[in-house]
Amino acid sequence: MGSNFVGFELVQVYFMDTQIWYSIFYTICGGIRGALSHLGEIRTLGMLRSRFEFVPGAFNDFLIPPLKGSSSSSDRMQQQKNISKFSQMWNEFIISMRSEDLINDRERDLLLVPYSSEDVSVFQWPPFLLASKIPIALDMAKDIGKSGSKGKNDTYLFRKIKNDPYMSSAVVECYETLRDIIYGLLNEGDRMIIRQISQEVDVSISKGTLVVDFQMSELPTLSNSLEKLLNLLKGDSKERDRNAAIVNVLQDIMEIITQDIMTKKSRILERSHSLQRPEEMFQRLDLDLKHNRSWMDKVVRLHLLLTVKESAINVPMNLEARRRITFFTNSLFMKMPLAPKVRDMLSFSVLTPYFKEEVHYSWDELHRENEDGISTLFYLQKIYPDEWSNFLERMNDPQNKRVDQEFKGAVCEWVSYRGQTLSRTVRGMMYYRQALEIQCLQDIVDERGVSVGDRRAHSNLWDQDNEYSLAQAVTDMKFTYVVSCQIFGVMKNSPKDSKEKNCYQNILNLMLMYPSLRVAYIDEREEMVNGNSEKVYYSVLVKGGDKYDEEIYRIKLPGRPIDIGEGKPENQNHAIIFTRGEALQAIDMNQDNYLEEAFKMRNVLAEFRESHHGARKPTILGLREHIFTGSVSSLAWFMSNQETSFVTIAQRMMANPLRVRFHYGHPDIFDRLFHITRGGISKASKVINLSEDIFSGFNTTLRGGKVTHHEYIQVGKGRDVGMNQISQFEAKVANGNGEQTLSRDVYRLGRRFDFYRMLSFYVTTIGFYFSSLVTVFTVYVFLYGRLYLVLSGLEKAILEDPSVHQSKSIEAALATQSVFQLGLLLVLPMVMELGLERGFRTAVVDFILMQLQLASVFFTFQLGSKVHYYGRTILHGGAKYRATGRGFVVFHAKFSDNYRLYSRSHFVKGLELMILLIVYEVYGSTYRSSNLYLFVTFSIWFLVASWLFGPFVFNPSGFEWQKTVDDWTDWKKWMGNRGGIGIQAERSWESWWNSEQDHLRHTDIRGQVLEIILALRFLIYQYGIVYHLSIAHKSKNILVYGLSWLVMATLLLVLKMVSMGRRKFGTDFQLMFRILKGLLFLGFLSVMTVLFVVCSLTISDVFASILGFMPTGWAFILVGQASRPLLKHIGFWDSIQELARAYEYVMGIIIFLPIAILSWFSFVSEFQTRLLFNQAFSRGLQISMILAGGKEKKPPS
16 A cells, blocks of 8 residues: 555656656747747847847848849939838837837937938937937047147047947038038028038048148037027027027137138138128028928937937836837847738738726726725826826926816826726727838838838828828728627617716727727617517627717627627627638737837738748747736736746747647737638637637647747737736636646547647646646645554654655655745746846846745745636536736735635635644654655645735735724624625625535536545544544544544534524523523533543643544535535535534634734834835835825825
């Protein structure tokens, strides 16, 4: 038997080792493949500046369609056109970030690339690359001008300038732009002087005598005067004093040039005096040029070149803006297909399922305060302070004093675009249309041989009906966006001012804002069929009209879709008929998109036409996601890092070389024609297809499709940010994996794959959850095995047996396993991906910070969620969709909420393991000298602490005294409330307790038998402990165990009497009930006295009996729940319910007591706030103000 037990444990360890080795494998191989794909080559602003000169070339290579029949003689012209195209698309990207308030006006100006101009002979780089280049060049020239040493000539100066390509470009551009600006201001007579000065400069440069012919030491003085002139030119042209000042400054500039800088000044002045008197020079200026946008752009840019300092190196300051710029530029150097012209690209649709989530926040919702006094607007102002400042600057209201309707509407938009709302998703997806219109217009202009040129000229081109209409028509043929709003018809007919009506109005506003947006919904109507009134269902497609929605199509359905399938997949299935094109992108409701990424959509769709590592072409294109909710709290940061590692390094390896990547939802792009002829993109059978996304991938693979993964494009994704939200999400995914384990799809895939692909399929899907289950199951087997050895008295025999050394290897394996599996298994690939994309120093720092913020506790706690819900689904089935919510504020969850959510998944299991460990400490003293045993025990204690107190550690204000008191009051009220029909689980323990047994009501006889067998493990405690009591006098007689059951029956009888007395005498015969309780109490004291005096009962026996009898009572409860119909029939169900209530009270007190003690100390609450919101603190946020209730905020207008 011992050898069989050892073999069983070894098999469990091997299951876990498989997952560990896979984690190591895909960490190393995924990191190598990512490096070979050029990921992370541009990850900082410094790297961006060093490689920006190659960005236009890479952009033109991949994002500009190649022209056919271009000759070498036209290379210069074509290069000029390509630079213009890059400038336009780059500037549209920068302008979009300004419209999203990620950057301010100054940063926008520093990031914009001037459009190609024939007046400047060099490429005009964005000013943030040229920061301090001109001042540094002036200082270099000044030093050479003062120096009289040999070798300090033109060659030396030019060589130093040309060593920095950006400085060389800035000097040439500054000279040529200054000449053009001044030349434009002057009349013909004054222009001659400028021409002569320019000729002198050109001749001196050609002769190499610039340093000799010009006084370089006076250039800083000239620069200061130029700065004054440019400031005046940027001002209001209507002010006469300002115009006179412009004349004076310009005259000063010409005097500095001709008198102080030029050594051959007399000849130029003599020529000018012969044409006009000196006092008339530079008087007649053409200041109407200030209305010329092209000329004014030169003024603004020259001013930036002269004045931008070193601080511009850090532009942009916003972290999200930096990430987007670096990722976009880095992606241009990654391998991707060449972009076809818009008219030649594959047409595609985007489909977004929507139920009744937030669409757009209203002004009242923004100012509605929660229980902590926090409004949504105030919260976001503190979370995104720089973006709020940029918004106020964009609205021309830096003091935040406006209260007009336009401003209120803009504020509502600003907030909605920072939440997980439908309006944010729609805006992001409509970037596809904007990008295609820009690219299509470029194609049209290119075909007609016209240079794109200046943006204003380009805008004028757009205004021409023919080009713009043609671009719109082509875009409409290539792109369709459908939002499948299942209950849009119900919302439309809802009462005025209801939430549903507001959702309808907001969706309608989106259709009016974006005319190409389409909404599909299910319409339910009463119609006469064969003389009878019946409900008839239609799929309806609508668009925005003048003021209301207009119906386009109506398709009759055979019935109500959600009656036969899950809600979300059926929501997609009924609307897929309204999509068009060869490709279909599945987008969830809480996603976002970016204009710069939309520019690469042509390249991604071209992947469908290419073969990848074989003859078959892909049928699903997997895309990476960026989690945009990672900055809210530590939990959101943990989830963001975990999800990022999954959508990057994990899926990179699953796609190639393992070839087991499937569809995981959200941004993947389907071959639409392939899928609508092979079952669609969503399998929707109730329960079994809870995770409908991956079943679509299963279906694709089974039908001969191929799934690839591409990381040169990304789509935004929101995730849950609170502990309870995250746990609900993990529960939903674990339930889905449980149903996958039981499905025929997994069986068929396993049968058809070869061995290596089958093993890869296992470890990347259900194997991870099965290994997590085995991890926890191994801990249980190990501890219960030790419990049996300790309590049965076999420990001494085992220690004297030489074969005990064999079990030491198992302990070593378990000890090692505990480190990896208990929360740290996910860290290895996470660190690799962070190191690859952000640098390994940053990755190590982030890893250390995560550990300091108790990431191991978080991941270990989530391990419990995975195991519980996966195991329950395997045993009983019955997976269900769990709404997680996508709110803003990280609020304080009440103790009763946490207890309801985690009682069965974590608290019960944690207390069970704690009792096991306590029994070891009491009865296993011989093991205390073993360091290995202590190490294993420490790991399990860490597991227990994580499962029991994790929700409260990560609960905002979880250790604030007043909230602790309120939580206790609320929990007592919840425990005492009686249940019944219509009483929600949130209001009554009894209703919750009954709802927790739903899985047992719907399970089969196999599930009930297994539940009873598993419950019998709790009887081991009583059987073993009673023989170790002092009152047993070391007797091994079976009567001792029999007497223990007599004691247990007596205790249950007493509880039954109290329960019956409360019901029968509690109201009408209060005195009788009190007498009954008094008699029972006196009887209890009498029995205990006799046991202590006569039978040698000790205090330690009392505590040992509690450890022995408490698990037995819990076994009664579990067996009773599994046998509920039988107990109801014989009338014992109420007793089981009262016994369960007593146990729930005890468990609640045990868990609540440490929280109450820690809440006494205020520093614990402060430390917890720092722990939860460290990311926010590091960015200078004021979370303490938020949690305190925002006392400093002003009241809403």
